[in-house]
Amino acid sequence: MSADVILFFLFGGLAVLGALSLVLQRHPIHSALSLILVMAALAVLYLLLGAEFIAAIQIIVYAGAIMVLFVFVIMLLNAGEEERTDLSRVTRYLGLPVATALLVETGWLLYRAWPGDVGVVPDRLVGRTGAVGRMLFTEYVLPFELTSVVILIAILGAVVLAKKER
Amino acid sequence: MVPVSYYLVLSAVLFGLGVIGFLLKRNLITIFMCIELMLNAVNLAFVAFAHSWEVLSGHIFVFFVIVIAAAEAAVGLAIIIVIFRNRGSLNVERINFLKW
Amino acid sequence: MTDWVTNHPELVIAVVKIALLLFVLLTAIAYVVWFERKVIAHIQARWGPYRVGPHGLLQPLADGLKFLFKEDIVPANLSSRFLYLLAPFLAVSLALLAVAVIPFGPEFEVLGTPTGFWIADINIALLFVLGVTSLTVYSVALAGWSSNSKYPLLGALRSTAQMISYELALTLSVIGVLLLAGSLSLREIVEQQSGRLWGVLPNWYIFPQFVAFICFFISSIAETNRAPFDLAEAETELVAGFHTEYSSMKFAMFFLAEYAHIFTASFLATVLFFGGWRSPFPETPFWQWTQYFPAVAAALLGAYFVLDTFRHAHSALHRGLMTLIGMALLGAGAVLALVPPLLLLVQGPFWFIAKTVAFLFVFVWIRATLPRFRYDQLMAFGWKFLLPLAVLNIIVTSLALVWPVE
Numbered sequence: 001m002s003a004d005v006i007l008f009f010l011f012g013g014l015a016v017l018g019a020l021s022l023v024l025q026r027h028p029i030h031s032a033l034s035l036i037l038v039m040a041a042l043a044v045l046y047l048l049l050g051a052e053f054i055a056a057i058q059i060i061v062y063a064g065a066i067m068v069l070f071v072f073v074i075m076l077l078n079a080g081e082e083e084r085t086d087l088s089r090v091t092r093y094l095g096l097p098v099a100t101a102l103l104v105e106t107g108w109l110l111y112r113a114w115p116g117d118v119g120v121v122p123d124r125l126v127g128r129t130g131a132v133g134r135m136l137f138t139e140y141v142l143p144f145e146l147t148s149v150v151i152l153i154a155i156l157g158a159v160v161l162a163k164k165e166r
Numbered sequence: 167m168v169p170v171s172y173y174l175v176l177s178a179v180l181f182g183l184g185v186i187g188f189l190l191k192r193n194l195i196t197i198f199m200c201i202e203l204m205l206n207a208v209n210l211a212f213v214a215f216a217h218s219w220e221v222l223s224g225h226i227f228v229f230f231v232i233v234i235a236a237a238e239a240a241v242g243l244a245i246i247i248v249i250f251r252n253r254g255s256l257n258v259e260r261i262n263f264l265k266w
Numbered sequence: 267m268t269d270w271v272t273n274h275p276e277l278v279i280a281v282v283k284i285a286l287l288l289f290v291l292l293t294a295i296a297y298v299v300w301f302e303r304k305v306i307a308h309i310q311a312r313w314g315p316y317r318v319g320p321h322g323l324l325q326p327l328a329d330g331l332k333f334l335f336k337e338d339i340v341p342a343n344l345s346s347r348f349l350y351l352l353a354p355f356l357a358v359s360l361a362l363l364a365v366a367v368i369p370f371g372p373e374f375e376v377l378g379t380p381t382g383f384w385i386a387d388i389n390i391a392l393l394f395v396l397g398v399t400s401l402t403v404y405s406v407a408l409a410g411w412s413s414n415s416k417y418p419l420l421g422a423l424r425s426t427a428q429m430i431s432y433e434l435a436l437t438l439s440v441i442g443v444l445l446l447a448g449s450l451s452l453r454e455i456v457e458q459q460s461g462r463l464w465g466v467l468p469n470w471y472i473f474p475q476f477v478a479f480i481c482f483f484i485s486s487i488a489e490t491n492r493a494p495f496d497l498a499e500a501e502t503e504l505v506a507g508f509h510t511e512y513s514s515m516k517f518a519m520f521f522l523a524e525y526a527h528i529f530t531a532s533f534l535a536t537v538l539f540f541g542g543w544r545s546p547f548p549e550t551p552f553w554q555w556t557q558y559f560p561a562v563a564a565a566l567l568g569a570y571f572v573l574d575t576f577r578h579a580h581s582a583l584h585r586g587l588m589t590l591i592g593m594a595l596l597g598a599g600a601v602l603a604l605v606p607p608l609l610l611l612v613q614g615p616f617w618f619i620a621k622t623v624a625f626l627f628v629f630v631w632i633r634a635t636l637p638r639f640r641y642d643q644l645m646a647f648g649w650k651f652l653l654p655l656a657v658l659n660i661i662v663t664s665l666a667l668v669w670p671v672e
Contacts, residue, residue, distance in 0.1 A: 008168045012176045019180050019203055023187040028195045029346065029411070035199050036404070038180070042206055045173070049217040054228050056393035058209075060437075061232055065402030066202070066239045068430060070403070073243045074195055075411045075423065077250050095189035102182035109175050129390060129450060130226050140226050147233045154237035161244035 007048055015041035028074050032044040032067060053129040173214035181205035194246050194256045198239075205235050275379045284366075291365060294523045296326035302630045309634040320575075320584040336514035341413065349412040354512065354519035357405035361526035364398040367391040368533045369453045371543045371614025383543070383614060384453060391452040392444065394535060396437055399489060402527070403429050408497075409520070410508035422508040422516045423572035424641060425491060425498030431648040432495075438656035439481035442663045443471050443538045456542035468548075470541040477659045481652055483628075486531035488648065490524060493633040497641050532625035540621050543614035555608060560616040561602035568595030605624050 020030045039062050047053035117166035136144050180203060187200035209228045216224020246256070253261055300315060300322060307314025315322025344350045371383030388394060401424050447455040461469045462666015472479050488495040498508065512520060536542055547556040571592030575585050602609050639647070 019183040051213045052390050056390045065568035084185050093197045101184045150237050154240045158240040158244040162247050164215050
């Protein structure tokens with residue numbers, strides 16, 4: 001059991017626990033915090049995969065800004081706990097089969113994966129930030145500039161939508 | 167040596183849990199958070215493959231997914247606020263407009 | 267067991283460094299409260315803590331004991347008891363985490379293993395610190411919301427909005443330094459600030475990036491909720507803001523976290539703009555005598571303590587303590603002056619600490635001098651002035667870097 005396998009199972013397990021908690025908790029604020037836990041665990045997994053820049057961006061943008069937005073809205077709207085009701089028909093006839101299908105697929109992947117072939121070795125993190133930055137500004141510069149337009153539109157949309165009518 | 171398939175299984179489990187939450191939960195914000203969980207699961211798959219095949223385009227794609235998720239979260243939450251203001255509840259079973 | 271230890275010396279060294287840094291940092295945070303009270307008092311023409319120990323030096327100890335013995339009250343109808351208890355814990359752990367990547371000095375060798383005056387040297391150190399800063403917003407938001415009371419909630423919402431607004435300006439102002447240094451690793455950024463600029467000034471990033479420094483400094487004052495940006499915790503406005511419902515140790519944790527953030531902001535300002543652990547004097551043989559500054563500083567401080575014993579001391583305890591501390595400092599100064607390897611080792615941390623103390627003084631000075639911002643003035647300043655200024659700085663820096671020089 002080398003260190004990377006232990007770390008993978010530790011943080012992978014943490015991510016799955018967070019996801020379970022997200023689905024099973026009643027109050028949305030607890031779900032939000034579970035999602036932050038999932039994102040933090042995923043950031044560590046990205047570090048294990050050598051994606052240091054993506055791990056940092058995950059923490060700064062996803063866990064540090066997007067989830068703050070979620071927590072803000074939950075706090076402002078004072079969304080209370082969910083009531084316990086029976087499963088609806090949609091859930092029973094669509095949700096559970098889909099969930100079962102996905103779980104079966106997972107099991108099949110696990111069964112196929114046991115002879116570990118293509119390995120993922122957490123090598124020494126070698127300055128990928130520079131390489132990602134260079135690619136963003138040479139090969140993928142058009143999507144990069146387009147995302148700035150998308151964010152501008154999103155800001156405008158959010159401001160216009162959430163404005164109080166006078 | 168962690169095989170790629172382990173990361174893929176983890177990604178599938180997280181995605182599956184996101185789908186379950188999306189279909190079972192009744193609070194609008196929680197449903198939205200399950201969408202974010204699904205996006206995160208997909209990001210993990212991208213990064214795992216990027217490492218396994220030693221290309222950086224996986225990282226670039228994850229970057230764009232995160233940015234678009236941010237924009238989507240902003241607009242989605244604005245819409246949720248408007249819905250709450252107009253309907254007074256975040257329960258999706260009470261926001262079935264088409265049945266007036 | 268012992269041969270595992272000798273085979274992995276880096277782990278032992280890392281543990282020792284962590285323990286040392288935590289001890290020094292926590293003591294420093296306690297004493298920066300003393301420092302702040304003394305400086306504000308002298309600016310306001312009074313004396314500040316004076317009786318508890320010589321020059322009030324035992325005041326932090328007394329405050330710590332007070333916090334320990336206070337009654338720990340947990341309100342009855344909280345929105346969530348778990349979050350109420352989690353918030354101060356989160357605040358302190360995040361505040362102390364950010365210090366792990368700051369380089370306090372150059373690299374050196376201990377028992378044959380190369381190491382340095384830092385706990386971790388990662389090549390995304392700057393992003394790490396920014397990430398930890400963006401996570402501290404949660405401790406404020408959760409503390410305010412879980413208290414289930416209107417003043418904490420309002421204070422938390424205002425404080426959170428303020429912190430996320432100024433976080434943008436902070437991140438953008440740092441990009442100018444990143445463009446010049448070419449690396450996100452803080453150790454690398456300090457290494458790049460060596461040499462002289464135009465022969466006479468040290469090659470620190472404050473000179474090309476003056477605008478960015480102003481932006482960074484103002485944003486970090488706003489990020490740490492310090493005056494004049496402390497509307498969210500002003501007593502006349504919101505009782506005590508997000509930590510109204512907290513008592514004794516939990517309040518002490520928030521207090522500790524706030525001062526740890528001030529330390530982190532000072533450390534970052536030193537590393538990014540003022541050359542970190544580099545001496546402002548050139549490293550030529552002509553200026554070799556400036557290496558004795560640490561020894562002279564220790565000796566002068568020790569002499570002051572010894573000579574002041576009979577002027578201000580109230581009791582035998584004070585006199586004894588002051589004489590003891592004075593003699594210890596004099597001894598340290600003498601040892602430093604006489605043992606050259608030790609003197610060279612101490613150079614880096616000495617200059618780092620000197621610059622950090624200067625920044626702490628400026629933080630406290632600004633608090634004592636400026637009146638508070640109103641909330642809308644605060645938000646307008648962050649979004650409409652600092653953010654465009656930071657973006658302008660990035661544009662000008664990038665243009666200056668790629669402008670074709672014939």
